Amino acid sequence: MASTVGVISAAITCFGDDDHIDDGRTREHLEWIIEGGVHAVIVSGTCGEFSTLSPDERRHLITKFVEWVDGRIPVFAGVMHTSTHAAVSLARHAQEAGATAVMSVSPYYSGPPEREILTYFRDIAGAVDIPLIVYNNPWSSGVSLSVSALATLANEGTAAMIKDSHGDPSRLHDLRALVPASTSLIYGEDFGSFEALLVGADGWVAGVANFMPRRAVRLWDLIAAGKFDEARRHWYDILPLVNITSHKEFFGLAEERPDFIQVYKAALEILGFPAGGCRRPLLPLTEADTTLLKKLIAEGGLARESA
Numbered sequence: 001m002a003s004t005v006g007v008i009s010a011a012i013t014c015f016g017d018d019d020h021i022d023d024g025r026t027r028e029h030l031e032w033i034i035e036g037g038v039h040a041v042i043v044s045g046t047c048g049e050f051s052t053l054s055p056d057e058r059r060h061l062i063t064k065f066v067e068w069v070d071g072r073i074p075v076f077a078g079v080m081h082t083s084t085h086a087a088v089s090l091a092r093h094a095q096e097a098g099a100t101a102v103m104s105v106s107p108y109y110s111g112p113p114e115r116e117i118l119t120y121f122r123d124i125a126g127a128v129d130i131p132l133i134v135y136n137n138p139w140s141s142g143v144s145l146s147v148s149a150l151a152t153l154a155n156e157g158t159a160a161m162i163k164d165s166h167g168d169p170s171r172l173h174d175l176r177a178l179v180p181a182s183t184s185l186i187y188g189e190d191f192g193s194f195e196a197l198l199v200g201a202d203g204w205v206a207g208v209a210n211f212m213p214r215r216a217v218r219l220w221d222l223i224a225a226g227k228f229d230e231a232r233r234h235w236y237d238i239l240p241l242v243n244i245t246s247h248k249e250f251f252g253l254a255e256e257r258p259d260f261i262q263v264y265k266a267a268l269e270i271l272g273f274p275a276g277g278c279r280r281p282l283l284p285l286t287e288a289d290t291t292l293l294k295k296l297i298a299e300g301g302l303a304r305e306s307a
Contacts, residue, residue, distance in 0.1 A: 002184040005161070005203030006039030007220045008076065010047035012210050012264055013061065015276040021057060022276060027068050029210075029268070029275060034072060036213025040203070041069065042103065044078040046140065047207050047261055052279035055086065059093050066098040074100035076133060082107050084120050088127040095128045103133035103163065106143045114149050122158050131160030137188065138166060147171060151178035163188045163205060169196040176200070190260070191246035194235040197223045207260055208242055211267035212302055240296045241267075259285060266290055270297055 011033065014025035030041065043065040044050045044058045053061070062077045069075050077094035079102045081087040091102045104124055106117045125132040134153050138144030144166065153159040155178075162179070164171055165188030172185055179185070186203035187196035193204050197220060209216040215238050222231035245260040261278055266285050268275040270293065277284055285293065 002182055002202045005184055005186060007209055007217050008040040008042060008186065008203050008205045009033045009038040009209040009213060010042045010045045010205050010207050012261065012275060013048045013053070015279060019279060021061065023064060025274065025276065027064070029273065030065065030068055033209060033213045034069070036209070037217035038073065038209050038213050040074040040076060041065065042076045042078060042205065045103065046137070047210065047264065048078065049261060049279055050078050050080055055090065058090060062094050062099060063097045076101050076103050078103050079124065080105045082109050084123050087124055091124050091128045095130050099130065101131040101133055101160065102128060103135050105135040105137050105140065106145060108140065111143060114145070117143060117145065118149065118153065121153055125158045132158060133161040133163050133186070134159040135163045135188065136166060147174045147178065150175060154179035154183040159183065161186055165189050167192060169199050172196060172199045172201055189246070190242045194219065194231070207264060208245060210264040211271065212238065212241065237300065241300055241302070244293060244296060259289065263293060266293055267297060270294055271303065
């Protein structure tokens with residue numbers, strides 16, 4: 001049977017006023033989400049703004065997260081890159097640093113065909129002895145891996161886990177029917193996560209766990225316990241804050257992508273934790289966006305409580 005992974009926080013990276021990584025605040029935030037009950041953490045992932053980090057900064061963060069976590073929960077290291085050579089180098093470093101697993105998305109920008117994508121993942125998996133999480137994110141990579149391609153990677157042993165951020169929870173049904181029973185299937189979006197957990201996802205990469213870890217974990221716990229009516233009520237309680245990270249229609253700008261990383265950091269600021277800004281080209285939330293976020297946080301009774 002597949003290992004249950006649980007709620008995985010795709011951790012943010014905190015930056016200081018000089019735009020450099022702020023180790024102190026990044027560690028403080030990590031400690032807080034661990035205290036909030038998350039079951040695993042991703043470092044140098046999408047929410048960690050990996051695409052704006054230099055290779056040295058990514059290695060630094062991976063090393064530090066492994067050190068800070070100190071074996072309490074699994075650490076999944078993002079090794080995404082347009083270059084196989086660079087991704088392999090990051091993966092080897094992650095293994096040496098003590099990461100539990102490495103994760104990569106399909107190589108972006110070049111729009112590679114499926115045969116090149118499969119080879120990319122095989123090259124990474126073949127370079128390390130720790131598990132590879134194959135990350136399907138068509139919205140960011142520009143390439144959507146088919147269920148059959150993901151199943152191929154799982155059946156041949158390349159993918160130990162599959163993180164599907166396609167956005168359609170029903171794909172988990174198809175994947176479960178085609179992959180080995182030992183392959184962990186992870187849902188990689190905030191929206192639709194209630195449905196994905198009901199389907200039986202082995203894990204949920206919860207971006208919202210950056211600012212409401214306890215509520216994300218509570219959703220997981222209620223569904224795991226079979227308390228579906230209570231879970232549904234809890235889901236509707238947190239849904240406005242989930243939706244503001246996922247649907248730009250909430251800001252009246254449906255043509256724009258959601259500013260989810262900015263929302264996480266702005267929410268933490270509102271809750272009293274200075275998480276810092278994002279690296280450009282990401283810009284801060286507008287005043288109107290921030291006002292709406294404050295309203296939803298107040299209406300939701302959200303507080304940055306300690307453990």
